Amino acid sequence: MTDSGHKHTRAARLAKYLMGGPPLLFLLLLFAVPSVIMVLASFRYPGEFGGLAPLTAADPNTLQGVTLETYQFFFSDLIYIKVFIKSFFMALATTLICLIMAYPLALLIALSPKKNRNLMVLMVILPFASNFLIRVYAWMIILGPQSVLSQLVNNFLHLFGNAPVHLLFSPFAVLIAMVYVHLPFMVLPLYSNLEKHDPSLLDAAQDLGANGWQRFWRVTFPLSLPGIFSGSALVFIPVLGMFAIPDILGGTGDMLIGNLIKEQFIGTRDWPFGSTLSIMLTIAVLLIAWLAAKLGGHRGHYA
């Protein structure tokens, strides 16, 4: 009896390792190791043609060894902090707009008859079926100077004597595409939260004297906070690191952290500084995630 029980636990443990092992190994090799390499690289000098300078070199005039120079450089010029702050506000604006647009949609889906819900969710995720870049380039056409939208806007502005504006290559273009691309990431967690709400709670609130507005703010909204937090994290964090959308739709002044990092590796070939920027971004994201967990944590226990 004990023996077979013992065998059973051993078999169960083996199965656990066999199932959990490969993904764990995958993460270790492809996430943990590169992260460590990145941290180490940030303390090195850049190589002459990209890559890293050697740790030791025969010629004392070549750059070599370890340094804190990249970190000093990061804090020596406000421009980098400014890009971080700009990226932060872009991510915040995207998250807020996504939330405001996604909430009514998620509520609508959650309140629809069950048989229609799957179709509606499918429609929300349908844009994923086409390539990300193609969807972003589509905005180039929509916002381009010859587009119907541009002409409508400029005709309207002309009526009031204002000079024409360029929609494309502007922070506005970046924001609109950011919202467009990330909206489903807000809708889905919100929907999956709202769908689980017990409808009898709203009956109870109404029965006890709450009007429609009060029912929403006192019952539905507070109960949906966990969904709001996870949706916001799924939008905020990727937007913070996004470089493709500002690259394609932004002007020269619309550089975000993602563009800055990409530029270090591909443009100026300064790997150590690129690594430093990445580490700073990771720290910022972790800080925000920690703050969100602190804010959401004590309210999330009933979910």
Add this chain to the structure above:
Amino acid sequence: MAQLEIRNVTRCFGDLIAVDNVSLNVEAGEFFTLLGPSGCGKTTLLRMIAGFDLPDSGQILLDGKDLANIPAEKRPIHTVFQSYALFPHMTVAENISFPLRMARRSKAEINKMLHVALEQVHLTDKASAYPHELSGGQNQRVALARGLVNRPLLLLLDEPLGALDAKLRQEMQIDLINLQREVGITFVFVTHAQVEALALSHRIAVMDQGKIVQVDEPAKLYSFPKTRFVADFIGHINQFEAQVVKPSHGHLCLAISGLGEIIAPPLEGVVAGDKGVFAIRPEQVRISAHSELTELKNHFSGVVHDLLYRGEVSLYKVKLANGAMNEALLPNSAPGRAELFEVGDTVNLGWRHDAGIFFHD
């Protein structure tokens, strides 16, 4: 004038008539129960009183005022839901004070009323706990306090004891009776559990297929059911196909095929030859091994077919000469009493001539 008046209310869902021309009066301060099997329309009726649903025709009046154009949130009627529907993100105190805040009462008033309500349901020490930290019985009491705290004219209770285990349910029944007496608020209680209805109510309305079948006090309902449905639904009852032999002044003489003639209580308006059903409660049937029951006008012999020992009582299912089953209930007051019958024993059954009821077809 009755506090709650339901006048000819009908509600249909497609082809189904959920509530069929129902009229009822509930007096102020009454503990009134709507009793019926599931699907009889009692919950639909309750939802219309609460304001979650509207009648297709008919009127619902509270203190003489038609509720038709008053939305649920404006009615001075609160509900205790079957699932309690407590707000999971609010503490006990926040849950209970919710209706007070919705009614825009002052802070001082809220605190005072909350305090009283917490005391009434013995939950003062749980005020800052969340519903998921409480037991089912405690959540039940929170739901009750939340329904009562703002002093509604009417409290509706939708099978509120259904989710509790048997022992706790009995305790809650007693609490509920005491609470209702204490607060003096009219209760309209919906249940399919007849034992609960009998124990709690001042009056019971039995519903079947959307119609009110009988409205009476518990003891009257149990002893003098007006229809076979009521007799069968409330408690157990033995039924025999019977035919009137002779309706005389003081009693009724009935013939039961295969058994012979019996004497039953009189019934107005029956003539010889009328067919129907004679019904008698198991506890009115006496059972004995000897022939001492011959002093009773109605007595038969039979064979014990099944025996259910229930602790406080034993239920004997006795097969009579005509093949019909008759249930008899014996209290087990004396331990190891002599007359414990076994399956297969031949026994005598009998009942008084004024026991039982004849239902005319």
